Amino acid sequence: MFLIISHILQQIKEWDERHAVKTTTNLPIVGSPVQVIVLTVAYIIFVxxxxxxxxxxxxxxxVKWLMQIYNVFQVFINLYLGVMGLRLLWVPDHxxxxxxxxLPxxxxxxSFEGHMIYLYVFVKVTDYMDTIFFVxxxxxxxxxxxxxxxxxxxVLSTTMVTHYYGTGGHQNLFGDVNAFVHVIMYSYYFLSALNPNIKTSKWKKFITKAQIVQFIIVxxxxxxxxxxxxxxxxxKFLLLLNLSQAIVMLILFSKFYIKTYIKKNSKANQNISKKTT
Incomplete structure (x- = not known):
């Protein structure tokens, strides 16, 4: 594992400086706010x-096998984003x-920064497939x-920020942490589909905790x-925007955690207690 990570980091250091890509604003999805708004409205109406x-x-x-292919794709693409994205968290000369x-x-x-941000936006759009599979x-x-x-x-935050403010910035850390959380999440989805016996509340509880921790870090x-x-x-506007949304998500995920794992467990224990008395 350490050899793989070392190899990937070495590739980053040797990134070809001759690449001339300086912006992603002319690319699909982030190239026009209209594209992502239409896509998102269509998603909401459909699901x-x-x-x-x-x-x-x-x-x-x-759609079991289709979902498994999707899960494997998400594991590897998020692992790539997480490991490769570490390079953008600390650039000594900037x-x-x-x-x-x-980066200027x-x-x-x-060009590497643009590549990583655009790939992250693309992955966030593919996350819409989660809900479509539910339907x-x-x-x-x-x-x-x-x-x-x-x-x-x-989807909206990543695409709009990229379109209007360009690539890179203080939100890089959130993207990196989020990618690693998704590696854990989609690995669980893949393994639980292969072996239903691991579908336990313990693992689901752990994933929700990981989601909560990521928002605290952000x-x-x-x-x-x-x-x-x-x-x-x-x-400062983007810092406040990122902060406010992280707080909202922390509240929503915390409420979900309390409702799903604390209150339900409390009720279950009370029912057991009543039956044994």
Whole structure:
């Protein structure tokens, strides 16, 4: 594992400086706000209205193998993003983790930064498939406000920030942490489909905890240049935007955790207690 990571990091160091890509604003999805808005509205309408309506009198589709291919894709693409993205957290001749700013167009890693950000945006769009699979399997109870809001927020925020502010910046850490969390999550989905015996609340509880921890990390990281490194030139508006959304997500995931794992366990223990008395 260490050899693989070492090899990947070596590849980053040797990134070809001759690449001339300086911006992603002319690429699909991030090239126009209209594209992502239309895509997102279509997603919301399909998963909340059209999909359930079309499936109301149908048997659930068997999409197990399609989902497994999707899970494997997500594991490897997020592992790639997580490991490769570490290089952008600390660029000695430009920034450090306490104040990450977008690299100038002339920087040797600018094309790499653009590549990583655009790939991350692409992966966030593919995350919409999660909900579409729920619709096809008629697992409508899993299409919660938290689930849909989370996916929509990630797609809109990443694409809009990339389009209007360019690539890179203090949100890089969140993208990196988020990628590693998704490696864990999709690995669980893949393994649980192969062996239903590992579908335990313990693993689901752990994944939810990982989600909560990532938002705590993001909150601290966004506060750092606001309170500690005040001379940081990264956009204060984006710092506040990232901070506010991280707080909202922390509240939503915490409420989900309390409702699903604390209150339910409390009720279950009370029922057991009543039966034994």
């Amino acid at each position: 909340l209205k059209i999909g359930p309506y079309l499936m109301r009198n149908r048997e659930p589709f068997n 920034h450090n983790p306490g104040c990450i700013t977008s 167009d002339t920087h040797r890693l600018k 096809l399997r008629k697992s409508f109870k899993q299409i919660t406000f938290l689930h849909v809001y989370h996916h929509v927020l990630m 909150i601290i990281h966004q506060l750092w240049p606001l309170l500690i490194v005040k001379e940081c030139t990264y956009s």
